[in-house]
Amino acid sequence: MKKTTLIFFFITHLVVAQTPCVNGFAGEYPCKNYDLMSHVPVATLANTNGTPEGSDIWGWTDPLTGKEYAIAAMTNSTAFIDITDPINPKFLGRLNSSAGNNYWRDVKIYKNYAFIVADNVGNHGMQVFDLTKLRTANSSTLHAVDKLYSDVTSCHNIFINEDTNIAYLVDCKNVGRGVHFVDISDPVNPVNLGNYNNEGVTHDAQAVIYKGPDSRYLNKEIFIGSNENKVVILDVTNKNDVKKISSIDYTQLGYTHQGWFTEDQRYFILGDETDEQNFGMKTRTLVFDFSDLQLPKLSSTYFGPTNAIDHNGYVKGNEFFMANYRAGLRVLDISNIASPTNSMTEIGFFDTHPANNGTGFNGAWSVYPYFASGNIIVNDIERGLFVLRKSGTLNLNAIKENDFSIFPNPTKDKVTINLTNNNAIENIEVFSILGQKVFKKSNISLNSFVLETKPFKSGVYIIKINNNVSKKIVIQK
Numbered sequence: 001m002k003k004t005t006l007i008f009f010f011i012t013h014l015v016v017a018q019t020p021c022v023n024g025f026a027g028e029y030p031c032k033n034y035d036l037m038s039h040v041p042v043a044t045l046a047n048t049n050g051t052p053e054g055s056d057i058w059g060w061t062d063p064l065t066g067k068e069y070a071i072a073a074m075t076n077s078t079a080f081i082d083i084t085d086p087i088n089p090k091f092l093g094r095l096n097s098s099a100g101n102n103y104w105r106d107v108k109i110y111k112n113y114a115f116i117v118a119d120n121v122g123n124h125g126m127q128v129f130d131l132t133k134l135r136t137a138n139s140s141t142l143h144a145v146d147k148l149y150s151d152v153t154s155c156h157n158i159f160i161n162e163d164t165n166i167a168y169l170v171d172c173k174n175v176g177r178g179v180h181f182v183d184i185s186d187p188v189n190p191v192n193l194g195n196y197n198n199e200g201v202t203h204d205a206q207a208v209i210y211k212g213p214d215s216r217y218l219n220k221e222i223f224i225g226s227n228e229n230k231v232v233i234l235d236v237t238n239k240n241d242v243k244k245i246s247s248i249d250y251t252q253l254g255y256t257h258q259g260w261f262t263e264d265q266r267y268f269i270l271g272d273e274t275d276e277q278n279f280g281m282k283t284r285t286l287v288f289d290f291s292d293l294q295l296p297k298l299s300s301t302y303f304g305p306t307n308a309i310d311h312n313g314y315v316k317g318n319e320f321f322m323a324n325y326r327a328g329l330r331v332l333d334i335s336n337i338a339s340p341t342n343s344m345t346e347i348g349f350f351d352t353h354p355a356n357n358g359t360g361f362n363g364a365w366s367v368y369p370y371f372a373s374g375n376i377i378v379n380d381i382e383r384g385l386f387v388l389r390k391s392g393t394l395n396l397n398a399i400k401e402n403d404f405s406i407f408p409n410p411t412k413d414k415v416t417i418n419l420t421n422n423n424a425i426e427n428i429e430v431f432s433i434l435g436q437k438v439f440k441k442s443n444i445s446l447n448s449f450v451l452e453t454k455p456f457k458s459g460v461y462i463i464k465i466n467n468n469v470s471k472k473i474v475i476q477k
Contacts, residue, residue, distance in 0.1 A: 212265030
């Protein structure tokens with residue numbers, strides 16, 4: 001009982017107040033254009049087994065309530081935090097490892113379920129957890145898996161293509177260390193679809209239904225593998241007949257770690273995890289032109305301002321969010337990405353490791369920038385969860401959720417948005433459940449607006465009003 005009381009005090013003491021970025025600092029943390037909303041330490045997130053530290057992170061938006069949750073992978077467990085109110089996050093318990101403890105634990109989300117793998121921990125398998133249980137969870141809840149997929153043992157990473165219901169598990173130690181395909185259409189009954197191991201070890205991956213400029217592969221499922229010493233492009237439309245399209249390497253290669261497509265699927269932004277350490281360079285990020293999938297080429301190279309190692313990075317619109325280990329979160333403008341020089345420009349940062357920006361494996365492990373609210377979550381190895389926002393975007397006196405209504409919901413062709421209390425609708429944004437902006441209209445200045453939903457696919461969307469409050473909408477065709 002005493003321990004529980006102390007933990008509760010620790011949480012509330014640390015996360016109540018917003019800390020804006022003023023004169024280059026948010027409290028002790030160096031920053032530019034990004035404010036600290038709250039911080040939840042490792043001691044709260046993880047259990048006490050082994051050496052508790054942070055690793056991967058992903059986010060979930062509840063389609064029923066619109067609440068936002070951080071899913072923080074730790075060395076020994078996975079923690080769940082309600083960040084809907086970013087200044088006052090709520091720790092909602094954890095799911096312990098199904099095997100041992102190690103640095104590498106990775107999580108992705110599909111259909112209200114979290115899928116979790118871990119590396120170098122023996123027979124861990126893939127944990128499947130129903131996230132809707134968080135609606136009734138509290139800080140003392142010890143969660144249990146809803147399904148343990150045991151066709152794999154230890155895997156380094158997981159990617160899920162929500163368009164095809166396929167989970168891609170990579171570097172799984174018992175099935176060849178390439179990529180392992182799992183059909184997760186029914187999340188609690190995953191189906192083994194086999195493996196592809198012809199291109200060596202796959203460390204990280206992204207798979208998409210291709211809509212890019214190479215018309216030969218339009219609507220094919222294209223897989224990009226970061227394979228230790230090269231980037232591999234595969235056509236994985238048929239899991240029983242995977243076809244290699246091409247591969248590419250580059251000079252001063254250290255360890256081909258992780259990358260992400262731009263939203264037009266023309267460019268692929270890659271991080272090498274050991275080039276800074278091996279070659280004494282500043283943070284290096286490589287931009288590849290994938291307009292011809294059979295002949296990919298290096299388009300440009302970005303060097304950051306510090307010597308820190310780049311880790312995981314994700315694209316949202318014209319911005320690239322990079323977890324840069326000891327340099328924390330860095331945000332790059334990629335609107336000029338087609339240029340062979342100055343293709344990316346740093347426009348903001350939040351340094352979660354204030355001690356130094358050196359070349360070491362400490363600090364920011366990963367970032368999730370896709371919440372419709374604008375909340376950004378970072379998991380730091382030593383310091384835990386940081387909830388951030390772009391400076392000036394949190395208006396504590398703005399309209400409240402009950403001040404506007406949406407009807408009908410669910411809908412097919414259109415919805416009417418009404419704003420009460422003499423407020424005006426100034427702008428509307430609509431986001432997919434993955435955070436991709438699909439609609440925007442500004443300068444409305446009305447208290448009622450009809451949104452045409454015919455162009456949208458069936459699914460769950462988030463409508464954001466006046467850059468402040470969001471509600472869920474379900475579109476059924």
